[in-house]
Amino acid sequence: MKHLLSTENLSLANAIRILDTAEEMAAVGDREVKKLPALRGRTVVNLFFEDSTRTRISFEAAAKRLSADVINFAAKGSSVSKGESLKDTAQTLSAMGADAVVIRHWASGAPHRLAATDWIDAAVINAGDGTHEHPTQALLDAFTMRRHWSKLAGLSSTGADLKGMRVAIAGDVLHSRVARSNVWLLRTLGADVTLVAPPTLLPIGVESWPCRVSYNMDETLEKGVDAVMMLRVQGERMNASFFPSTREYSRRWGFDDTRLRALDSLGLKDTIIMHPGPMNRGLEISAAAADSPRSTVLAQVRNGVSVRMAALYLLLSGDTREPAATPAATPDAAYSNAAYSTKESH
Amino acid sequence: MAHEQQDAANTGAYLIRGAAILGGAAEDLLIRDGIIAERGRDLAADGATVIEAAGLVALPGMVDVHTHLREPGREDAETVETGTRAAALGGFTAVHAMANSTPVADTAGVVEQVHSLGRAAGWVDVRPVGAVTVGLAGEQLAELGAMADSRAQVRMFSDDGICVHDPVLMRRALEYVKAFDGVVAQHAQEPRLTAGAQMNEGEVSAVLGLTGWPAVAEESIIARDVLLAQHVGSRLHVCHVSTAGSVEIIRWAKGRGINVTAEVTPHHLLLTDELVRSYDPVYKVNPPLRTNADVEALRAALADGTIDVVGTDHAPHPSEHKECEWAQAAMGMTGLETALSVVQHAMIETGLMTWADFARATSTAPAGIGRLADQGRPLEEGEPANIILVDPAARWTVDPSAMATMGRNSPFRGMELPGKVVATFFKGHPTVLDGKLNTPYRYPAEAQAAGTAGAN
Numbered sequence A: 001m002k003h004l005l006s007t008e009n010l011s012l013a014n015a016i017r018i019l020d021t022a023e024e025m026a027a028v029g030d031r032e033v034k035k036l037p038a039l040r041g042r043t044v045v046n047l048f049f050e051d052s053t054r055t056r057i058s059f060e061a062a063a064k065r066l067s068a069d070v071i072n073f074a075a076k077g078s079s080v081s082k083g084e085s086l087k088d089t090a091q092t093l094s095a096m097g098a099d100a101v102v103i104r105h106w107a108s109g110a111p112h113r114l115a116a117t118d119w120i121d122a123a124v125i126n127a128g129d130g131t132h133e134h135p136t137q138a139l140l141d142a143f144t145m146r147r148h149w150s151k152l153a154g155l156s157s158t159g160a161d162l163k164g165m166r167v168a169i170a171g172d173v174l175h176s177r178v179a180r181s182n183v184w185l186l187r188t189l190g191a192d193v194t195l196v197a198p199p200t201l202l203p204i205g206v207e208s209w210p211c212r213v214s215y216n217m218d219e220t221l222e223k224g225v226d227a228v229m230m231l232r233v234q235g236e237r238m239n240a241s242f243f244p245s246t247r248e249y250s251r252r253w254g255f256d257d258t259r260l261r262a263l264d265s266l267g268l269k270d271t272i273i274m275h276p277g278p279m280n281r282g283l284e285i286s287a288a289a290a291d292s293p294r295s296t297v298l299a300q301v302r303n304g305v306s307v308r309m310a311a312l313y314l315l316l317s318g319d320t321r322e323p324a325a326t327p328a329a330t331p332d333a334a335y336s337n338a339a340y341s342t343k344e345s346h
Numbered sequence B: 001m002a003h004e005q006q007d008a009a010n011t012g013a014y015l016i017r018g019a020a021i022l023g024g025a026a027e028d029l030l031i032r033d034g035i036i037a038e039r040g041r042d043l044a045a046d047g048a049t050v051i052e053a054a055g056l057v058a059l060p061g062m063v064d065v066h067t068h069l070r071e072p073g074r075e076d077a078e079t080v081e082t083g084t085r086a087a088a089l090g091g092f093t094a095v096h097a098m099a100n101s102t103p104v105a106d107t108a109g110v111v112e113q114v115h116s117l118g119r120a121a122g123w124v125d126v127r128p129v130g131a132v133t134v135g136l137a138g139e140q141l142a143e144l145g146a147m148a149d150s151r152a153q154v155r156m157f158s159d160d161g162i163c164v165h166d167p168v169l170m171r172r173a174l175e176y177v178k179a180f181d182g183v184v185a186q187h188a189q190e191p192r193l194t195a196g197a198q199m200n201e202g203e204v205s206a207v208l209g210l211t212g213w214p215a216v217a218e219e220s221i222i223a224r225d226v227l228l229a230q231h232v233g234s235r236l237h238v239c240h241v242s243t244a245g246s247v248e249i250i251r252w253a254k255g256r257g258i259n260v261t262a263e264v265t266p267h268h269l270l271l272t273d274e275l276v277r278s279y280d281p282v283y284k285v286n287p288p289l290r291t292n293a294d295v296e297a298l299r300a301a302l303a304d305g306t307i308d309v310v311g312t313d314h315a316p317h318p319s320e321h322k323e324c325e326w327a328q329a330a331m332g333m334t335g336l337e338t339a340l341s342v343v344q345h346a347m348i349e350t351g352l353m354t355w356a357d358f359a360r361a362t363s364t365a366p367a368g369i370g371r372l373a374d375q376g377r378p379l380e381e382g383e384p385a386n387i388i389l390v391d392p393a394a395r396w397t398v399d400p401s402a403m404a405t406m407g408r409n410s411p412f413r414g415m416e417l418p419g420k421v422v423a424t425f426f427k428g429h430p431t432v433l434d435g436k437l438n439t440p441y442r443y444p445a446e447a448q449a450a451g452t453a454g455a456n
Helices: A012-029 A053-065 A086-095 A110-116 A135-153 A177-188 A217-222 A235-240 A246-253 A257-265 A287-291 A297-317 A337-343 B002-011 B080-089 B108-121 B144-149 B167-180 B203-208 B215-232 B244-255 B273-278 B292-304 B339-348 B355-370 B444-455
Strands: A043-048 A069-074 A100-105 A123-129 A166-170 A192-196 A212-214 A227-230 A272-274 B014-021 B026-032 B035-040 B049-052 B057-060 B062-067 B092-097 B125-128 B183-186 B236-238 B260-264 B387-397 B416-426 B429-433
Touching (some): A012 A053, A012 A177, A012 A297, A043 A086, A053 A069, A053 A135, A053 A297, A086 A110, A100 A110, A100 A297, A110 A123, A135 A177, A135 A272, A166 A177, A177 A192, A192 A217, A217 A257, A257 A287, B014 B387, B062 B339, B062 B355, B080 B092, B080 B429, B092 B355, B092 B416, B108 B125, B183 B215, B203 B273, B215 B244, B215 B260, B244 B260, B260 B292, B260 B355, B292 B339, B339 B355, B339 B387, B339 B416
Parallel strands (some): A043 A100, A100 A123, A166 A192, A166 A227, A227 A272, B014 B049, B014 B057, B062 B092, B092 B125, B183 B236, B236 B260
Antiparallel strands (some): B387 B416
16 A cells, blocks of 8 residues: 555455554553654655645644654645646655655545656545545544444454444535545445435436435434434535525434434434534534434544554555554554443443 | 749649558559649659558548637647647648637637638648637627638637537527528537536546536537527537437437538547546546447447547647646647547447548548538549548557647557558648658748748
């Protein structure tokens, strides 16, 4: 693995490897000194063409815990007329000796361009590109689901996949890079995915995706589901007639209090509610659902740092090395997986 | 002295010996004074320069109905000089220069300028296309009559790149050009259905997260336009047809006797939206690359005549407009120097067309659409000597950096393609010999001017 651009082409072995490494990284986060020397002397650039404080600080925390030097580059100009081209920016970073570029871009495919051209030689991590992919988000979601799923089975999450887990992803799939990355990764991990959305917010061509499609939230819940992932929906979409009003959207496709109660009445006591954030409370998710014990929203944020540490570590330490379980990286090699599982109480 | 050279260049006689005429039997063609003086077997050279053409195919010079020469305004992308050099090397003897220059070719002045630049360059016949509406803005008809009456004698009008989407304006344009036997060449793209569109809408766009460009945006405009053309009894040309559905509508319209012609680009005959998975903007084009099913339908339509012509939509761009994010990149591909090879590969080597069909689709039919009296003619005695010689057995690897066009944005880069233009005769003068640029044709008036200038 030289780059992490998408989950579409991420093999099962590599996915499991990242998730397992993230488990080890999570252990570091539980220690008093939350720092490893693994990437000392390496430079990680956070190249953000789009505002995303959450993702940026998550990557920043991940890089710093691995002792890398971090440069934050907020290249916010959103049109070519506003300044430097991607090529020039990339070559500038290359000249400064960046070892990894974490790129967030409003244009789908921008990370692929960086990786495919000779503009820069660094490892490229896609931190979200347009409406294409957001692979580290899907990995942290999978990490969160895997802990939950393994715990229910009474097993260690290390080495585990998601076979048999029923996951509903609901909302604006059309414009969601999170949905795309999740669909591919969950397929690879063996989960059973249903997309729930108004037909206007599903892409033409979705029928060839490795998942089911439903227009009905309640039916999806009734069929049984182990995780419900709510996607952020922009209220402005109603101006382009994707749906008539935010209220109608909320009634038909939002995770409201009625549906929260329905999980109980349907006997789905272990079903978790996920959201990549930031949430529109009252639109795609009610406050009660967001704050309920089922919600994994904060666990997702916490796991994000571990997953991004794993990605940076694996890309920058080279393929040939053993994943972080080297004595140098994790002095307390005698960790226990059960210890992690108990941490995630929801 | 200069005068003598120019005369020698233009009035030289050439004996093409043993070329397969339209891919048929080998015959000789004697070219003298800009015309085919004689066609037959074992013709006497009689002082003419002999060109041994055994194994070569002789075809009428190709006529492109759809070329972007970028001048005036974007001389950093292409000039009339560089674009027509590329055309000659690609086997063309005439190109229609699209109107989306800066300023827009929406007045007699601009089309005459482009026309004059083409004559000064002397590589091919440059036929300016006039804009349908002022500034391509889609609001008010440009002075179509003035352009038709100008020295450029414009017969084809197009807002190419932008669709004349207002149905009333389209109706009026179709009606108005009847006064001078003009044709409206429509870029069929419903603008509301394609706001922000980046690529064909389908399975690939769904995965790539690029805004889709639905086939229906093209097909709905074509359906409307053929009905308008029928209603007002006008001549309609549909630019760069790209979908199987469009083919069906045009086939239906022709079946009803509607006076519609259609064009397909070489790239739409070969490439599909699968290539966009690379996010390499060299594959970004308008209309977008479609699916394999569309490619198959377009090939069948060109073979059976539903689609009349091949038009390159040659669209050179400076490298910075392609070395960027997909969404930022300009749309368009170069095509003049690869058209023949791509069509040979997609249509002839697949058995769908013969060289005679090729001559129809790349020369006779486009000359008819543009009303070019001396282009696309049969290779017979007394006809204008616009002729190309093609080596169908040649194989070459596309190298954009070696092209005459200033554009390096060829989607065929690195591909091995068949067929090579060995010679291009424009008005009896070899603009290309041995596969390389020779010298431009000099119009008598210009030749005289050059002679006078030399004398002074």
